[in-house]
Amino acid sequence: MSTIYRSEAGAHEIRRRYQDVLDGWPVPAEQVRVPTREGETFVLVSGPEDAPPLLLLHGSGANTTMWRDDIASWAGHFRTYALDLIGEPGFSAPSRPPLASDAHARWLDEVLEGLGIGATSVVGTSLGGWMALDYATRRPERVTRLALLCPGGIGRQKTAFLFKALLLRPLGDWGKRRSVQVGTGLYAPEDRPVLDQVALIFGQFRPRTERLPVFSYDRLRRLTMPVQVTVGGRDAIFDSRDTLRRVRQCVPHATADLLPEVGHAILGRTEAVLAFLTR
DSSP states (O other), rough: OTTSSSOHHHHHHHHHHHHHHTTTTTEEEEEEEHHHHHHHEEEEEOOOTOOOOOOOOOOTTTGGGTTTTHHHHTTSEEEEEEEOTTTTTSSOOOOOOOSSSSSSHHHHHHHHHHHSSSSEEEEOOOTTHHHHHHHHHOOGGGGGEEESSSSSSSSSBBHHHHHHHHHHHHHHHHHHHHHHHHHHHHGGGGHHHHHHHHHHHHBBBOOSSOOOOOHHHHTTTTTOOOOEEEEEEESBBBOOHHHHHHHHHHHTTTTEEEETTTOSSSSOOOOHHHHHHTO
């Protein structure tokens, strides 16, 4: 059993539900597995073969299903490549090289080479936003546009949420669900399917405990490509206002938006991101 899961039965259930979503994917898709030094990487490919590439990097405790509501729109304009990040609850290898190294950039180099991609637009959220930033600051020539949703590595990472989650988890299923609500900011009835999926995963999955390295001012100033940053004013995990302050200081050409009533999970931004990517 991989150490990223709490049990083999839990891992099996997560994978089973994942496959069910893939079987009902809203657009035609090809499932590709790319060999890398970190192990195999699963990629879900959609959109016209001759369209410009778009790389999608999901957040912690997630997989390519995060993009289900976006993909029909984006795949109409791009050849989309939704990656399962290594070390997360998808079909990629469970490898977790140190974040404070160039290991993830080298991994993405191999993935892009395996897919035959030279340069690409990138959309990343949370941990995937951190990986997108890490790659874009190390390989700016390979990133044509960068759209970030509640990205890690810019603003201060909060710790109060972790203490709340530890206090709530012993309170049974209600406590576990409540801790997920606090972390994601999803409370509306229409968010229930997403909330259920996140609760299932974090009940059986061991997330990374390594704090995300914060990018220096010099690293952020390497972002010369068009950049869009969207954050939630009620994000319980990252300090959104600190994120915007540093973006505006280091990347003055970036489009930076604060959604005051939104938490860490930013949903429903399909068309806003598409407008930026096709500008």
